[in-house]
Amino acid sequence: MRPIWKERPSPAYQTIKAVVLGGFALAIIIPIMVVVSTSLASDQDIISAGGYVLWPSHPTVKAYETLFSGGLMGRAIMVSVFVTVVGTAIALATTIALAYATSRPVLFGRPVLLLVLFTLLFAPGIIPMFLIVKQLGLIDSLWSLILPGALGAFNFVVMRTFFMNVPQEILESARIDGASDFTILRRIVMPLSKAVIAVVGLFYAVGFWNAFFNALLYLNDTAKWPVQVILRTYVLQGKSLSADQLGVAPPPQPQSLQMAVVVVALVPIAMVYPFLQRHFNKGVITGAVKG
Amino acid sequence: MESRYGRRRFLGLGGAALGAVVLGPTLAGCGDGGAASGGAKASSDVALPTYKAFEGLRPELAGAESGLEPGFLQFPENAIASVQAPPLKNAVTALTETFATPPPPMGSNPMWQALNQALGADLKLTIGTDPGYPEKFATLLASDSLPDLMWLPPNQGIPNIGPMLEAKFQDLTKYLAGDAVLEYPNLAALKPASWRTAVVNGKIWGAPIPSTPFGQVMMGNPKTWAKVGGLQCKTADEFFAKCKELTRGTNYALEPAIVNMLHMFGEWFGAPNSWRVNQDRSLTHLYETDNYKAAVEYAAKLWAAKVFYPDLNLADATPKTVNGQIAAQVTVGPRATADFRAADPTLFVDTMIPFGHDGKAKPVYDMGYGTVGFTPFKKTDEGRIRELLALVNYLSAPFGTKEYLQKNFGTAGQQYSLDAKKNPVLTQAGNQQAPGLVSALQIMTAPESVIFNPAYPEDTRKVHATEQKLLQYAMRNPTAGTYSDTSSKVGPKLTEAFRDTIIDIVTGRQKMDAYDEALKRWKSGGGDKMRGEFEAVLPAGVPVTAS
Incomplete structure (x- = not known):
């Protein structure tokens, strides 16, 4: 709402604003619309448009039927949901616990621990990771997608910094009242840190949802592949340069099918945002007002 | 800039334009350290x-040792067994x-x-x-x-x-x-x-x-090319004129895969398949030939005439070729006509047969790796x-x-x-x-x-x-099946760097004199060493390249 004392902006200014903001909005909406429209387009629509379709004149859900007919996609969604939900829960639990512990000055050997955690910021090579995953017996297990990524060093740093900014006085008074560390974490620090937990949780969830490379390396059984690997094969089929060089590239999947997979891979994780947004706003506002 | 990871970028290999640099070495490995030869x-x-050819099958159209693939008009009735017991x-x-x-x-x-x-x-x-x-x-x-x-x-x-x-x-x-x-x-x-x-x-x-033993070919939608008298040409000038005529509004003559298109032009200008074998059995690389340089100039001329589809990142030109927005694209092997049939059952695309750039010179056709x-x-x-x-x-x-x-x-x-x-x-x-x-x-x-x-x-x-x-017009890469350590180690990088310059030249970001500098870098970066290594192991059976 405009404050009462402000003048109405000139029509020219308002027009410019509308055009610029509208332009930005369209730049975001149109590609998504094209993806959805193309996924619903018929073969004729795609041929006459030469690829992407803005508005299907003969809408059909054939692409989705084809996609879900093999059973591979349905299973892949279950796998992705499991990995994302369980992975995020485990990752949040470990990150919160570790961040809290290292944010307390009393922890024994803290500098050493922090140094070790610092090294986690750097990604290990593919082969060492593979060897460890293999020795842990996780090859061909969904846990190979969860456990190696269960602690993100960057997320840990973000959360720890946030925890350290919780006023010490509150924690001290809680301690005087007889609260244990666990109680302090659960009843005081976590409620005060909802915003950062939401953000870090979202980072983890998006990371788990989007991960595909580990699945390629660690999972030999195609039945355990997550959505992103399937997405990749659909979208890249026929565009593989090595297959093309060799003259063995199968023709690409119909554009409608490719876009249907994109929609399927996009919608579930996009649905998470509105629920978490509430926490972002609240967190930001709480911080602003209470200084 | 063409996408670094676009598939078309590296395609030369399928057509074996760069088989020696990219493929030969990786295939045959780099030997045991220094003992490549x-x-x-x-x-x-x-x-x-x-x-020993398999007996008992009669294709309607016979194949040949030259690489000609046998053609079957229908699947043989009563398929015969080729194996006696489960293996x-x-x-x-x-x-x-x-x-x-x-x-x-x-x-x-x-x-x-x-x-x-x-x-x-x-x-x-x-x-x-x-x-x-x-x-x-x-x-x-x-x-x-x-x-x-x-x-x-x-x-x-x-x-x-x-x-x-x-x-x-x-x-x-x-x-x-x-x-x-x-x-x-x-x-x-x-x-x-x-x-x-x-x-x-x-x-x-x-x-x-x-x-397929065949390399890259240019394919065009006959409905589009009918407007200018068909895809086949006799001279490079004729092709140029046709391309210009086909480029109207949102329609373009050529797909934007510059390196692949350049490979086709090189064939018309008589550029060798990766290496040329000289009379004294020394080797001259594709990039060192005037033929290839002429093809680059020709491509730059086409680009300046704006006949290439302008989005260099276009991943797959097939739908656009089918609906006529692009007139010609490069695919691997003449059998690729089937890909267009799959997109449009009424469409049988034309395959360009290489021709001499001036109507007189002998063109070449680069075979693939096989x-x-x-x-x-x-x-x-x-x-x-x-x-x-x-x-x-x-x-x-x-x-x-x-x-x-x-x-x-x-x-x-x-x-x-x-x-x-x-x-x-x-x-x-x-x-x-x-x-x-x-x-x-x-x-x-x-x-x-x-x-x-x-x-x-x-x-x-x-x-x-x-x-x-x-x-x-078939020409095989004379170094196929041999290898060089240097090529295995630095070949792909050198090729990549050289192609970057070529694309810059074709698209007008650099002048033609950049070609010679890029070639100098290619030679000193390992090109000359590669040549020496390939020359040392060049099989005696490989003929001198006709020019």
Whole structure:
């Protein structure tokens, strides 16, 4: 709402604003619309448009039927949901616990621990990771997608910094009242840190949802592949340069099918945002007002 | 800037324009450190498996040793068996790659299960995808838990092939060289040109996997080209004029894959297939020839005339060629007409036959590599080796046999049915179970290729005729099957850098004088060393390049 004392902006200014903001909005909406429209387009629509379709004149859900007919996609969604939900829960639990512990000055050997955690910021090579995953017996297990990524060093740093900014006085008074560390974490620090937990949780969830490379390396059984690997094969089929060089590239999947997979891979994780947004706003506002 | 990862960018290899630089070395490995020539010398000494064509199949259109693929107008009736008994007693594991969408897993894939039954035991495939295969390959290798068979791609940059094969894989020379191969008739039906790609350090490491022997071709939509009197041209000027005329509004003459288009122009200007063999048996690289330089200038002229589709990142031009927005694109091999048929059943695209740029000079047509590499075996004992060879023999069964049907189409009445002309056609179940599995099997084991368009037998005749025309101008990469250490180490990088400059020149960001500087960098960066290494191992049988 405009404050009462402000003048109405000139029509020219308002027009410019509308055009610029509208332009930005369209730049975001149109590609998504094209993806959805193309996924619903018929073969004729795609041929006459030469690829992407803005508005299907003969809408059909054939692409989705084809996609879900093999059973591979349905299973892949279950796998992705499991990995994302369980992975995020485990990752949040470990990150919160570790961040809290290292944010307390009393922890024994803290500098050493922090140094070790610092090294986690750097990604290990593919082969060492593979060897460890293999020795842990996780090859061909969904846990190979969860456990190696269960602690993100960057997320840990973000959360720890946030925890350290919780006023010490509150924690001290809680301690005087007889609260244990666990109680302090659960009843005081976590409620005060909802915003950062939401953000870090979202980072983890998006990371788990989007991960595909580990699945390629660690999972030999195609039945355990997550959505992103399937997405990749659909979208890249026929565009593989090595297959093309060799003259063995199968023709690409119909554009409608490719876009249907994109929609399927996009919608579930996009649905998470509105629920978490509430926490972002609240967190930001709480911080602003209470200084 | 063309996308660094766009597939078209690297395509030269399929057409073998850069086969020597990118492919030859990785395939043949880089030998044992400094002794590159030793391995290559040995490779040219080994006795290749005796060639014995498979009998009992009569293609309507005969093939030839030159590379001409046999054409089948329909699937042979009453498919004959090429294998006497199921090859396996024990389960086999294999690492392979699918270029299609992954198949349903073995447990829920009746086609896979039927194949297992025909084989006599389970064929457990670990299916990699692209990109990502070299990483999968490297991790398995490092973890030392090798499957029985591992497909070795020739062009995905797996390094140190020679030492790796010696250390981890089985030398199969004893079982395959000379007449020994006759015990496996389907392997004996693979051509010597294919086998040559499975020889490293003078030893045979597996059965080769033939693909089309043809390289890149230009294809155009005849409906579009009809406006200017057809795709075929007699001179480069005529082509230029036609392109200009076809470029109107949102319609463009050429797909924006500059390096591939340049490869086609190079053929008209008489540029060699990677290397030219001079009278004194020295080598001149493609980039060093005036022919190629002239092609670059020609491409720049076309670009300046704005006949290329302007979005350099266009991933797949096929839909645009089908609807006429793009008039011509580059594909691999004359059989690619089928891709356009799949998009539009009424469309049979024209294939450009190379012509001399001035109407007089002799053009060339660059043949491709011919195989997709080979599949080595993990080190094992003789009994197991013979079992695995029997498996590969089964899976390499020629087109038209019972085993071919089982591998590619599954079981009659389930995954396929016969159409009115008795050709196998995948059923709905087949369409779900087959593509990913067939792609994975086909990339690790394959028979010699054929032309077969069951729904359009006329296409088969036309493609067969096109192949004969192309073969008149055929040129093979003289260094194919040999290798150089330097090429293996720095070749791809040098090529990449040189191509960047070429694209800059064509698109007008740099002047033509940048060409010579780029060439100088290419030579000093390793080009000259590569030449020396290739010259040292140039087989005596390779003819002097006609110019």
